[in-house]
Amino acid sequence: MISVDQLVAIPSLGLRYLAGERGGARLVTWAHACDLPDPWQWFESGDLVMTTGGGLPDTPPEQARWMSQLIDSQVSALVIARGPGTPEVAPALLDVARERGFPVLSASFDLQFVTLARTVIESAVESERQRLTTITRLYDVYWQALHARGAFADRISALEGTTGWALEVRDHGAGGEVVVSGRLALHQHSTGPESASERVEIPIPGAGDVVLTARAGRSPVNDRPLLQHVGGLIALELEHHAAERDRLRASGQDLLVGLLDESITIAAVWPELRHRGITNAVAIACWSPAEGAVLHHESIHRQVCLQQCAPLLLPSGSTLMGLVPRDLELLATICARLGADCAVGVSKPLTANSSVAEAARQAQLAVARAHEQGQTVNAYGEDGDDISFLPRSVEDTRALVRRVLGPLIDHDKHNEGNLLDSVRVFLRNDGAWQKSAEELGVHRQTLVYRLRRVEQLTGLKATSTEGSAMLWLTLSGAERAKLSLDDLTD
The missing domain is CATH 1.10.10.2840 (PucR C-terminal helix-turn-helix domain)
Structure with missing residues (x-):
C-alpha cells in the first residue's frame, strides 16, 4: 500500500504538508471525498479523507475538536483543497494534528479528487495482488521446509526469506521468553540491542500468551494481514508440537511407573531417552511445593524450558517425580514454573545398573532437605553433610x-x-x-x-x-x- 509520504512525493498531485509530517509513514488503504460535518461517521481505519472544507466548523475551538474526533477514528490522513466560501483552516486545528503526528495536507482546489483516489485505489489493488502472491509463496516455502524435516527454527528462517522480516516466537506467559528465532532475528540480536518500539507483535491463535514478533529486515513490517497469515502457519506448528508433547508425557509416565516398580530396567530405556533429547547425565528429580501449596504441573511439559527435551514425569501425591537431565539450572527453572516456594531434590546420577526406586528415595530426601534449608535445589550427597538428612x-x-x-x-x-x-x-x-x-x-x-x-x-x-x-x-x-x-x- 502507498504511504502518505509517497503520495506527497507524486508531483502531479501537488500535495504539501500543513502539519503532521512525522506521521508520513502511515499507509493509505482507500480514499473518499466528504464535505459533511461528521466525516468520522463515514470512514474506516486507514482511509484518506479528502474535503473542500465545506464541513469544517467556523471557529478555531470547534475546528480543534473536529480534528481530534477525526484522528480518533483511525483514518490515515486529511487532504484539504479549499473551495470558495469555505472556512479558513485555523492554527488550532493544525496544532492538534501536529501534536498527535497526524498528516494534514493541502491541495489545489483544481485537483480532481478522483485522480487522487485512483492513485490510492490502484496502489491498494496492486498491494493486494502482491500480498496474494506472497501468501502463495509462503505456503509453498513452508511446505518445502516441512518436507525437508528440518527444525522449527529452519522453518521460521524460511518464512523470513519470503517476507523479508526478522521473526521470532515469544511466550509472554514465561516473561517474554523466546520459543524460537529465525536466523535473521538471531543476527539482529547479535549486532545490537533490541528496541521494543521496533517490534510488531500479533497473538498466535490458540496458543495462550504466545506471540509472533516481527522486525524490519530487508523489508519494513507494514503488512499486518500478511503477518497474521504467518502467525496462522506458526499456530499449526505449535498445535502439532503441543500434541506431540502430550503424547510423550503420557508414554513417559508409563515408562517411569515401570522403572519405579522395576518391571523395566534403566538400561532398556536409554534409546528412548536419547529420542527424547536426554543425552547426558540423568537423574531422578522430586519437585515438592511448600506446605499447603499445589504444584501446577499439568502443562509443565509444554514450557519453553523443556522444548529441547521430554523428561519422564509422574505425579505422586503432592509431588512430581521425573527422570530428567541432571541439569540443576534447568530443574530450578521448572521449579519456578510449577509454583511459588517449590523446591526440587535430585538423586545421584543414574547408571545402567542403578535402581530407580532407590534414586527416587534419594530425590525425596533431597527435596525435604531443600525445604529445611530454604533452598530451591538440593542434590543428594552434594551438600557435604549426608548426616544432615x-x-x-x-x-x-x-x-x-x-x-x-x-x-x-x-x-x-x-x-x-x-x-x-x-x-x-x-x-x-x-x-x-x-x-x-x-x-x-x-x-x-x-x-x-x-x-x-x-x-x-x-x-x-x-x-x-x-x-x-x-x-x-x-x-x-x-x-x-x-x-x-x-x-x-x-
Missing part, C-alpha cells in the same frame, strides 16, 4: 525411632515376629520381593503379609516412595547413632 542429635534420633519404629519393635518383642528385620532387608534390596524373601528364608507371600502388617502398625507403606524413604531414614539414623533398637521402647 538425619536428626541433629542422638536424642532427636531416639525420638524419631520411637515414633516411627516403636510399633514394630513392640510387635516383634511380644510376638516373636520379624517385621523390623523384614523391612530392613526389603529396603536394602531396593524393594526386590523375591530376593528379599530368599534372604529372609520365607515364602514371597509371607513377606507380602509382613509388609502389609508394617503398614497397619506404622501407617507407612514400604513399597511407596514416601513410606520407604521415612523407614530408610529412621533405620539409617538409628544405625549412625549406634542405637540399640531393643532399648528404645517402654
Whole structure:
C-alpha cells in the first residue's frame, strides 16, 4: 500500500504538508471525498479523507475538536483543497494534528479528487495482488521446509526469506521468553540491542500468551494481514508440537511407573531417552511445593524450558517425580514454573545398573532437605553433610525411632515376629520381593503379609516412595547413632 509520504512525493498531485509530517509513514488503504460535518461517521481505519472544507466548523475551538474526533477514528490522513466560501483552516486545528503526528495536507482546489483516489485505489489493488502472491509463496516455502524435516527454527528462517522480516516466537506467559528465532532475528540480536518500539507483535491463535514478533529486515513490517497469515502457519506448528508433547508425557509416565516398580530396567530405556533429547547425565528429580501449596504441573511439559527435551514425569501425591537431565539450572527453572516456594531434590546420577526406586528415595530426601534449608535445589550427597538428612542429635534420633519404629519393635518383642528385620532387608534390596524373601528364608507371600502388617502398625507403606524413604531414614539414623533398637521402647 502507498504511504502518505509517497503520495506527497507524486508531483502531479501537488500535495504539501500543513502539519503532521512525522506521521508520513502511515499507509493509505482507500480514499473518499466528504464535505459533511461528521466525516468520522463515514470512514474506516486507514482511509484518506479528502474535503473542500465545506464541513469544517467556523471557529478555531470547534475546528480543534473536529480534528481530534477525526484522528480518533483511525483514518490515515486529511487532504484539504479549499473551495470558495469555505472556512479558513485555523492554527488550532493544525496544532492538534501536529501534536498527535497526524498528516494534514493541502491541495489545489483544481485537483480532481478522483485522480487522487485512483492513485490510492490502484496502489491498494496492486498491494493486494502482491500480498496474494506472497501468501502463495509462503505456503509453498513452508511446505518445502516441512518436507525437508528440518527444525522449527529452519522453518521460521524460511518464512523470513519470503517476507523479508526478522521473526521470532515469544511466550509472554514465561516473561517474554523466546520459543524460537529465525536466523535473521538471531543476527539482529547479535549486532545490537533490541528496541521494543521496533517490534510488531500479533497473538498466535490458540496458543495462550504466545506471540509472533516481527522486525524490519530487508523489508519494513507494514503488512499486518500478511503477518497474521504467518502467525496462522506458526499456530499449526505449535498445535502439532503441543500434541506431540502430550503424547510423550503420557508414554513417559508409563515408562517411569515401570522403572519405579522395576518391571523395566534403566538400561532398556536409554534409546528412548536419547529420542527424547536426554543425552547426558540423568537423574531422578522430586519437585515438592511448600506446605499447603499445589504444584501446577499439568502443562509443565509444554514450557519453553523443556522444548529441547521430554523428561519422564509422574505425579505422586503432592509431588512430581521425573527422570530428567541432571541439569540443576534447568530443574530450578521448572521449579519456578510449577509454583511459588517449590523446591526440587535430585538423586545421584543414574547408571545402567542403578535402581530407580532407590534414586527416587534419594530425590525425596533431597527435596525435604531443600525445604529445611530454604533452598530451591538440593542434590543428594552434594551438600557435604549426608548426616544432615538425619536428626541433629542422638536424642532427636531416639525420638524419631520411637515414633516411627516403636510399633514394630513392640510387635516383634511380644510376638516373636520379624517385621523390623523384614523391612530392613526389603529396603536394602531396593524393594526386590523375591530376593528379599530368599534372604529372609520365607515364602514371597509371607513377606507380602509382613509388609502389609508394617503398614497397619506404622501407617507407612514400604513399597511407596514416601513410606520407604521415612523407614530408610529412621533405620539409617538409628544405625549412625549406634542405637540399640531393643532399648528404645517402654
